[in-house]
Amino acid sequence: MTRLERLSLRVRIFLFFALIVVASSAILMAALYFALQRIGSDALPHLVLSGGLACFGIAFVSFWVWQKFDINVAQPIDLIVKDVRSLVHAGAPQHLTGETGKYLGFLNPAIREISAALVEAREETDSQVAAATASASRQKQRLESVLQELDQGVLICNLDNRILLYNRRALQILHVSGEMGLGRSLFSVVSAAPFRHALDRLSHRFETARHRHHPDGLSQMVICATADGRHTLQGRVSLLLNQDETAPSGFTVTFEDVTRQLAENVERDRLLQRARIKTIRLLLHAGPNDGQVENTSQEEECERQSSNWHCPECGATMRIIEICVRGQLPRSRAPPWKDAA
Known part of the structure; x- marks a missing residue:
């Protein structure tokens, strides 16, 4: 920005009129000088007086016109300009009247119409934003109320793995004291x-459009541990799409604590393994009848120890029907588990 551009409009207009005065006076002085050369030195006093009066008249008229302008x-x-800037940047009310700039033709009415349209558009935008904010707040409250009623922990995250929403059950499963805090990293x-x-x-499945025919769609089973490694979690990750369903916008995580269940399964397998080993040893070192008696006692012991075992699918109490050695024909058969994974 040049030095002249830093000056205000009024100062620049004043300099414009001052330039007119200086240029007119210079032209008049040049004309009087050439006249003096033709007339002679006797006319010098008259030319000086006339030139001075003419310069004074030019300066007076120019100053008067500049003042009116x-x-x-x-x-x-x-x-x-100041009113429009205050309206655009600060939203201040208009101070323009019909008398302001009445010699500017249609400039003042046009500016007033533009300002009124801007105020109306801004009020309409503010009302729409307020309505959208209220609607989003209501939807968030409904979603939070639904999440609070779920038995599983639920986390909603964005693509940056930042937590946007969670329920109380998630805090209990993750063993987080107090509030988790929105915007916290999932990891x-x-x-x-x-x-x-x-x-x-899931991203590769979505990019290749295989999610349309995949039985799990845009969800994937996941097994992980808490940050301190003390608890094991099992759940599903589901990819969320934008409104046009053209790109992922985030993901949801539903999970539950399976630490106790895994510990019970490990204990069950350990007891079964121990019972099998004892049965095999008895069959190898004892007679047929003794082995049958010992096998029955082992079954009773496993029956007693497995009274606290529960099915991982339905939660019902499980019972050992029979313990068989590899190659031995079972005396009974348990019903097949059709939904085994």
Whole structure:
């Protein structure tokens, strides 16, 4: 920006009129000088007096015209500019009247119409934003009320793995004291590797459009641990799409604590393995009848120890029907498990 551009409009107009005065006076002095050369030195006093009066008249008229121009043109334009800027940047009300810039033709009415349209558009935008915010707040409250009623932990995250929403059950399962805090990284409460792998698979499934025919769609089972490694979690990761369903916008995680269930399964397998080993040893070192008696006693012991075993699918108490050695024909057969994975 040049030095002249930093000056205000009124100062620049004044300099314009001052230039007119200087240029007119210079032209007049040049004309009088050439006249003096033709007439002679005897006319010098008359030419000086005439030139001085002419320069004074030019300066007076120029100053008077500049004053009228400043009052009726420059000042109204400056006022209109300030009013428009305050309206655009600060939303201040208009101070323009019909008398402001009445010599500017249609400029003042046009500016007033534009300002009124801007105020109306801004009010309409503010009302729409307020309505959308209220609607989003109501939807969020309904979603939170639904999440609070779920028995599983639920986390809603964005693509940056930042937590946007969660329920109270998630705090209990993750053993987080107090509030988790929105915007917190998901990987600060759970292990990262299983989720990264699941999200990579879901993203590739979406990019290749295989999710339309895949039985799981845009969800993937995941097993992970808490950040401290004390608890094991099992759940599903589901990819969320944008409104046009053209790109992922985030993902949801539903999970539950399976630490106790895994411990019970490990204990059950350990007891069964121990019972099998004891039965095999008895069959190898005892007679047929003794082996049958010992086998029956082992079954009773396993029956007593497995009274606290529960089915991982339905939660019902499980019971050992028979313990068989490899190659031995079972005396009974349990019903097949059709839904085994």
